[in-house]
Amino acid sequence: MSTEGIEKEDSAKTDLAKSAPPADTPSADAEPGVAKEAVTAVDPRLVVREQGFAGYLTEFKRRMRGGELGSVPVIVGLILIMAIFQGLDDAFLSAQNLSNISIDIAGPGLIAVGIIFVLLLGEIDLSIGSVSGLAGAVFAVLAVQEGMPEVPAIILAVLVGTATGAFHGFFFARIGVPPLVVTLAGLLGWQGLMLYILGSSGTINLDSDGIVAKLTTYYFTDVAAAYGLAAVSVGGYFAAAYFGARRREAAGVPSRPLSEIVLRTVVLAVLAFVPAYVLNQYKGLPLALLIFLVVVVGADFVLRRTGFGRRVFALGGSVEASRRAGINVDLMRIAVFSVSGTLAAIGGLFMASTIAAANQGAGGGTLLMNAIAAAVIGGTSLYGGRGSSWSALLGVLVIMSIQSGLALKGIDAPVQYMITGSVLLAAVVIDSVSRRTQKTAGRA
Amino acid sequence: MSATPVLALRGISKRFGAVQALTDVDLEVRAGEVVALVGDNGAGKSTLVKTVAGVHAIDDGIIEWGGRPVRIHKPHDAQDLGIATVYQDLSLCDNLDVVGNLFLGQEIRTVGVLDEVEMERRSRELLTTLSIRIPSVRIPTASLSGGQRQTVAIARSLLGDPKLVILDEPTAALGVEQTAQVLDLVERLRERDHAVLLISHNMEDVKAVADRVAVLRLGRNNGVFDVATTTQEEIVAAITGATDNAVTRRSARGSAEAAK
Numbered sequence: 001m002s003t004e005g006i007e008k009e010d011s012a013k014t015d016l017a018k019s020a021p022p023a024d025t026p027s028a029d030a031e032p033g034v035a036k037e038a039v040t041a042v043d044p045r046l047v048v049r050e051q052g053f054a055g056y057l058t059e060f061k062r063r064m065r066g067g068e069l070g071s072v073p074v075i076v077g078l079i080l081i082m083a084i085f086q087g088l089d090d091a092f093l094s095a096q097n098l099s100n101i102s103i104d105i106a107g108p109g110l111i112a113v114g115i116i117f118v119l120l121l122g123e124i125d126l127s128i129g130s131v132s133g134l135a136g137a138v139f140a141v142l143a144v145q146e147g148m149p150e151v152p153a154i155i156l157a158v159l160v161g162t163a164t165g166a167f168h169g170f171f172f173a174r175i176g177v178p179p180l181v182v183t184l185a186g187l188l189g190w191q192g193l194m195l196y197i198l199g200s201s202g203t204i205n206l207d208s209d210g211i212v213a214k215l216t217t218y219y220f221t222d223v224a225a226a227y228g229l230a231a232v233s234v235g236g237y238f239a240a241a242y243f244g245a246r247r248r249e250a251a252g253v254p255s256r257p258l259s260e261i262v263l264r265t266v267v268l269a270v271l272a273f274v275p276a277y278v279l280n281q282y283k284g285l286p287l288a289l290l291i292f293l294v295v296v297v298g299a300d301f302v303l304r305r306t307g308f309g310r311r312v313f314a315l316g317g318s319v320e321a322s323r324r325a326g327i328n329v330d331l332m333r334i335a336v337f338s339v340s341g342t343l344a345a346i347g348g349l350f351m352a353s354t355i356a357a358a359n360q361g362a363g364g365g366t367l368l369m370n371a372i373a374a375a376v377i378g379g380t381s382l383y384g385g386r387g388s389s390w391s392a393l394l395g396v397l398v399i400m401s402i403q404s405g406l407a408l409k410g411i412d413a414p415v416q417y418m419i420t421g422s423v424l425l426a427a428v429v430i431d432s433v434s435r436r437t438q439k440t441a442g443r444a
Numbered sequence: 445m446s447a448t449p450v451l452a453l454r455g456i457s458k459r460f461g462a463v464q465a466l467t468d469v470d471l472e473v474r475a476g477e478v479v480a481l482v483g484d485n486g487a488g489k490s491t492l493v494k495t496v497a498g499v500h501a502i503d504d505g506i507i508e509w510g511g512r513p514v515r516i517h518k519p520h521d522a523q524d525l526g527i528a529t530v531y532q533d534l535s536l537c538d539n540l541d542v543v544g545n546l547f548l549g550q551e552i553r554t555v556g557v558l559d560e561v562e563m564e565r566r567s568r569e570l571l572t573t574l575s576i577r578i579p580s581v582r583i584p585t586a587s588l589s590g591g592q593r594q595t596v597a598i599a600r601s602l603l604g605d606p607k608l609v610i611l612d613e614p615t616a617a618l619g620v621e622q623t624a625q626v627l628d629l630v631e632r633l634r635e636r637d638h639a640v641l642l643i644s645h646n647m648e649d650v651k652a653v654a655d656r657v658a659v660l661r662l663g664r665n666n667g668v669f670d671v672a673t674t675t676q677e678e679i680v681a682a683i684t685g686a687t688d689n690a691v692t693r694r695s696a697r698g699s700a701e702a703a704k
Binding site for chain 1: 519520523531535536537538539540544548549550551553556557558560561562564565568582586
């Protein structure tokens with residue numbers, strides 16, 4: 001490094017140190033990666049990632065120290081949980097049990113994807129459990145009692161969820177009622193509505209050959225399905241990353257080197273083909289898991305690649321700045337709560353499907369807490385503006401693995417509740433601590 | 445410097461209930477000119493800027509834009525005319541990266557999908573043209589220093605290629621080096637033939653970059669000075685009211701007659 005480069009770097013340190021007094025600034029961390037020459041036109045202090053694997057590690061270490069933990073705690077937690085339960089009971093990592101977990105995660109997972117949109121705003125939606133129960137009940141009443149064909153009944157049930165979300169959003173955005181309160185009212189109100197439409201019988205059994213019942217009982221038994229999905233995902237990822245990088249290169253902006261793309265693709269391939277193999281050892285790819293994954297990927301796309309998603313993050317960062325940028329804040333809030341309600345309703349149909357009935361207990365119990373906990377455990381911040389739809393998948397895997405493991409050992413609900421509560425607390429603690437670290441590192 | 449002012453305010457008045465915030469204020473800003481708007485706290489600087497930015501509608505007077513009278517009722521009206529306002533704070537989302545902030549609310553899309561590559565390319569281009577130096581366009585703005593954040597906020601206002609840029613106390617919370625960065629940027633705006641209205645408390649800043657200084661005192665004009673030929677004492681005297689000039693006399697006579 002030339003003397004000039006060192007000087008520039010020093011000035012970068014002092015400059016950044018002004019805004020973030022603790023010495024742990026990003027530029028100081030990434031010392032080997034600070035640009036040395038030739039980028040003066042852009043910035044001499046540009047933090048350039050070293051190409052290849054070494055740069056990847058440096059970047060990773062810098063993020064960890066800066067408090068950008070992302071999904072690392074939950075992945076570590078998941079591995080720990082699996083190891084512990086496998087140690088306690090050999091059946092835990094059996095193909096059958098893992099396949100069952102992959103179906104059980106769909107309902108709460110879908111609801112968690114919805115709450116992630118709300119959490120990204122920095123708000124909370126407590127009504128999702130009740131809304132999911134209501135949607136199941138609406139479907140059951142329409143399809144079973146009123147004899148409506150299943151498809152329109154499903155659409156109507158989901159639209160009921162959308163409407164409840166829009167209702168909460170309206171009171172929050174236009175009237176100014178805090179979401180905590182309006183969705184708390186919804187928690188009680190929609191549960192009341194559900195009990196009302198279920199009527200005196202209290203339980204409506206679903207047609208076991210119907211679409212909704214099939215949601216959680218159908219498997220693509222052909223081994224090609226699971227492997228095909230894995231292959232398509234891996235191939236699609238590689239193509240997108242490769243051509244994206246070519247395009248960035250062509251436009252003259254920094255791009256990922258091929259070695260890194262290959263590395264990421266290999267990791268993804270392991271993560272895709274191992275579960276596909278395991279699922280094929282049992283009954284094949286469950287429909288529920290497929291739908292859940294499609295929703296997670298779709299939500300991720302919406303959040304990261306569309307104007308809507310950008311606005312959700314912006315609102316989570318600063319409402320006032322968003323308003324001044326010309327974003328229709330009220331409309332966004334209503335839309336986000338509608339998304340939450342819609343996904344809660346879809347999740348509710350999966351929950352109804354697992355018990356093949358709509359009953360008075362639907363949407364109650366631990367469902368609400370599990371969905372919120374899943375989102376937070378997965379790494380979506382309660383403080384808004386930070387998160388991803390993938391945290392729904394990771395978080396719900398943790399929660400459902402714990403439930404499944406405890407159930408295998410025959411441990412009852414009281415202990416399950418306490419353990420799930422502790423895990424949620426741990427996740428929130430990690431969230432708060434990492435947020436504080438990010439602040440001191442000037443990243444929040 | 446063109447003859448017709450980009451923005452001309454004629455006899456602007458604004459009341460808030462019992463408070464007469466602005467009385468009969470005149471102001472002209474031309475392309476390629478930096479006009480500083482100074483005054484004590486409560487002199488009406490922010491109110492005047494907000495009437496131009498469309499936050500408050502005026503009660504009386506005429507706003508001329510390029511010589512034609514216009515009405516500005518909403519922030520959107522001002523943006524459509526080509527007026528960009530940079531507020532001293534609250535203008536960036538900390539969790540978004542620089543590109544995200546620059547294009548917030550005006551994202552480039554291809555078939556509904558954000559075109560990150562194009563936005564990043566144009567961000568770099570814009571920042572390079574303005575000689576703005578930031579570590580990377582892909583780090584959250586939270587990592588930037590106050591001066592860097594302010595320059596990003598100003599850069600963002602330039603994306604729509606506005607004719608008039610209003611800067612509300614751009615250096616209020618900044619250190620020496622960072623203030624210098626922002627002032628450099630103000631000069632570059634002038635070179636690029638933008639009209640700039642700079643609100644400031646800081647006389648050094650004003651002397652450094654402004655061409656003319658308009659002083660407000662108690663919601664009225666209290667003189668417009670040419671920076672090159674005026675001493676700082678004269679300006680300060682106008683701000684504090686320890687001065688007596690033609691403008692104050694005329695307006696005093698005007699209100700006295702109105703009172704009769």
